Amino acid sequence: MLIYALKRLSIALLVAITVSLLTFSMIYLSGDPAIALAGESATQQDIENIRKVYGYDRPIIVQYAAWLGNALQGNLGHSHYLKTEVSNVIFDRLPVTMTLGACALSFALALSIPLGVLAAMRPNTLVDRFALTLAVIGQALPSFWFALIMIFLFGVSLRWLPITGSASWLNFVMPSIALGYYVTPAVMRLTRAGMIEVLSSDYIRTARAKGLRPGVVLFKHALRNAIIPVVSLAAVQFGFMLGGSIVIETIFAINGLGQLAWESILRADLPMMQAIVLVLSCFYIVLTFVADLLNAFLDPRIRVS
Amino acid sequence: MGERILEVENLTVDIPVGGGMLHAVQGISFHVDKGETLCIVGESGCGKSLTSLAVMDLLPKKAIRGADKLSLSGEDMRGLSERRMSDIRGNTMGMIFQEPMTSLNPAYTIGNQMEEALKRHRKVSTQEARDRAIYLLEKVGITAAASRLNQYPHQLSGGLRQRVMIAMTLMCGPNLIIADEPTTALDVTIQAQILLLLAELQREFEMGLILITHDLGVVARIADRVAVMYAGQIVEQGTADEVFNRPTHPYTQGLLDCIPIPGKTDRGKPLGSIPGIVPSLVGPFHACHFAERCTYAMPDCTKGDIDMRPALEGGHEYRCLLDPETCQKNAERKGVA
Numbered sequence: 001m002l003i004y005a006l007k008r009l010s011i012a013l014l015v016a017i018t019v020s021l022l023t024f025s026m027i028y029l030s031g032d033p034a035i036a037l038a039g040e041s042a043t044q045q046d047i048e049n050i051r052k053v054y055g056y057d058r059p060i061i062v063q064y065a066a067w068l069g070n071a072l073q074g075n076l077g078h079s080h081y082l083k084t085e086v087s088n089v090i091f092d093r094l095p096v097t098m099t100l101g102a103c104a105l106s107f108a109l110a111l112s113i114p115l116g117v118l119a120a121m122r123p124n125t126l127v128d129r130f131a132l133t134l135a136v137i138g139q140a141l142p143s144f145w146f147a148l149i150m151i152f153l154f155g156v157s158l159r160w161l162p163i164t165g166s167a168s169w170l171n172f173v174m175p176s177i178a179l180g181y182y183v184t185p186a187v188m189r190l191t192r193a194g195m196i197e198v199l200s201s202d203y204i205r206t207a208r209a210k211g212l213r214p215g216v217v218l219f220k221h222a223l224r225n226a227i228i229p230v231v232s233l234a235a236v237q238f239g240f241m242l243g244g245s246i247v248i249e250t251i252f253a254i255n256g257l258g259q260l261a262w263e264s265i266l267r268a269d270l271p272m273m274q275a276i277v278l279v280l281s282c283f284y285i286v287l288t289f290v291a292d293l294l295n296a297f298l299d300p301r302i303r304v305s
Numbered sequence: 306m307g308e309r310i311l312e313v314e315n316l317t318v319d320i321p322v323g324g325g326m327l328h329a330v331q332g333i334s335f336h337v338d339k340g341e342t343l344c345i346v347g348e349s350g351c352g353k354s355l356t357s358l359a360v361m362d363l364l365p366k367k368a369i370r371g372a373d374k375l376s377l378s379g380e381d382m383r384g385l386s387e388r389r390m391s392d393i394r395g396n397t398m399g400m401i402f403q404e405p406m407t408s409l410n411p412a413y414t415i416g417n418q419m420e421e422a423l424k425r426h427r428k429v430s431t432q433e434a435r436d437r438a439i440y441l442l443e444k445v446g447i448t449a450a451a452s453r454l455n456q457y458p459h460q461l462s463g464g465l466r467q468r469v470m471i472a473m474t475l476m477c478g479p480n481l482i483i484a485d486e487p488t489t490a491l492d493v494t495i496q497a498q499i500l501l502l503l504a505e506l507q508r509e510f511e512m513g514l515i516l517i518t519h520d521l522g523v524v525a526r527i528a529d530r531v532a533v534m535y536a537g538q539i540v541e542q543g544t545a546d547e548v549f550n551r552p553t554h555p556y557t558q559g560l561l562d563c564i565p566i567p568g569k570t571d572r573g574k575p576l577g578s579i580p581g582i583v584p585s586l587v588g589p590f591h592a593c594h595f596a597e598r599c600t601y602a603m604p605d606c607t608k609g610d611i612d613m614r615p616a617l618e619g620g621h622e623y624r625c626l627l628d629p630e631t632c633q634k635n636a637e638r639k640g641v642a
Contacts (some may be wrong), residue, residue, distance in 0.1 A: 211395035211396055217419075300412060301457070
């Protein structure tokens with residue numbers, strides 16, 4: 001188990017280094033950052049000065065090392081647009097996005113796993129068709145459109161829920177559903193497929209031949225095995241959701257990382273975008289690592305060699 | 306032998322398929338007494354496994370089971386609720402499956418899976434269940450039983466897993482064990498060990514044992530009685546001595562002709578084979594099922610259902626139009642009697 005964990009950890013670290021490299025090189029994506037910063041009316045002298053002040057004149061590898069060193073200490077750079085430390089803004093907005101992500105993922109799992117199990121228990125029945133319909137709609141609907149429909153229905157017509165802001169938990173209901181619904185189909189279909197496969201396996205027949213109660217057969221013997229691939233998928237989907245939150249947060253005017261990313265893109269605030277990409281990627285890496293550990297816990301074939 | 310454990314009369318299994326109804330098992334009758342081993346033999350697809358699953362009420366959902374009698378120790382099992390049936394399964398009647406590699410849940414330890422079998426049917430503490438598991442693991446010849454309990458199935462070999470399966474089936478001390486080709490997936494060297502182990506345990510615990518197999522060598526060694534199945538029907542049934550020494554049905558004779566018996570089969574003489582294939586059992590079928598492949602087939606064979614009839618001695622019976630004396634002569638000519 002320890003060897004497995006260490007292996008996974010080293011892979012996670014490698015991914016993190018790669019991500020940091022890519023993120024760092026973002027600065028040079030749109031050409032010379034010094035020219036971009038200096039603006040249209042700048043002289044060659046101004047550009048040279050900016051290059052010196054921001055350290056763009058140093059060798060790339062030195063710049064990367066300095067940037068990485070700062071990032072590791074929590075210093076993610078300075079926003080040229082907001083005239084403040086990037087990390088301050090990010091850690092201000094992060095909890096909001098994390099709350100949204102956690103709520104959305106909880107909603108998605110709470111909806112898709114029971115539905116997937118039900119569909120697998122009664123394949124090709126009404127329940128199964130209903131779940132399939134829900135999945136197809138979820139797959140086909142763009143989340144921004146679904147969000148707008150919800151706003152119109154529950155916010156404007158029925159006036160049940162607030163449509164903007166992040167003041168109370170009520171504000172998170174619609175965004176969580178809009179964001180979570182998007183990942184529901186994949187998780188549900190995988191749960192269903194996994195359960196159908198597991199339910200027809202020999203060890204389920206053994207469990208039934210022992211006279212075990214249907215509930216024990218279903219949850220102890222079947223779900224435990226069927227859920228293993230779902231865990232990995234959920235981690236990946238959570239990553240997609242962090243990306244999706246850019247759209248959803250903008251629609252619901254939630255002051256999170258997603259909206260910040262959107263604004264920063266519009267302002268060409270490179271250090272801010274760089275930091276957001278880095279932070280989100282790190283979350284993704286941590287999550288994948290946690291999913292790997294969870295899988296090892298669930299599946300002794302991974303844990304015990 | 307006395308006490309009758311299982312009685313099955315006119316058991317049928319029908320499975321709806323695309324082109325109609327597949328009559329997979331057609332009116333099978335047999336019984337198992339306490340301490341008795343009944344071997345059901347026959348080639349793949351003849352309905353052996355479905356018969357055993359039908360007795361356990363573990364048939365696939367769409368399969369339809371029918372029976373005039375299906376009783377375990379006197380209790381009628383027809384029409385029992387799933388709840389009541391699950392009280393019987395694993396308790397008074399247990400089953401060992403063909404594939405030891407996949408029949409244990411990979412996510413739980415051996416101990417966990419063995420203990421839950423006992424805890425489901427008896428009010429026992431975990432420690433008591435554990436002690437019983439260790440006792441039975443030692444009984445099935447597994448060393449260092451206590452430490453095995455903490456191992457996962459993937460850490461054990463196929464032979465060991467099948468031993469674990471056998472021990473697990475014994476947890477509640479069942480009256481009847483159904484073993485569905487328990488050695489097919491194992492190495493030849495392990496096969497004999499497992500079968501002898503089964504026979505030994507069956508004697509010790511005085512259980513009824515139904516052994517489903519297509520290995521006639523095995524049958525000859527441990528069977529008390531033998532039922533030969535062909536295309537969903539029992540075509541011959543009797544004691545092991547009767548069926549092996551005086552095979553009556555042409556199919557049984559053909560089957561025995563296919564295996565070499567040291568001292569009986571002449572060296573250099575080609576082994577027999579049965580030409581043709583098993584008939585399709587979809588739709589109504591009123592004729593001798595074996596007629597197409599039978600060297601003794603007559604026009605009457607395909608004119609209606611053939612009933613079981615007594616052979617020359619005892620409870621020995623077979624399903625053929627030929628009279629017992631003619632069959633006996635045929636067997637002698639073939640050299641299988």
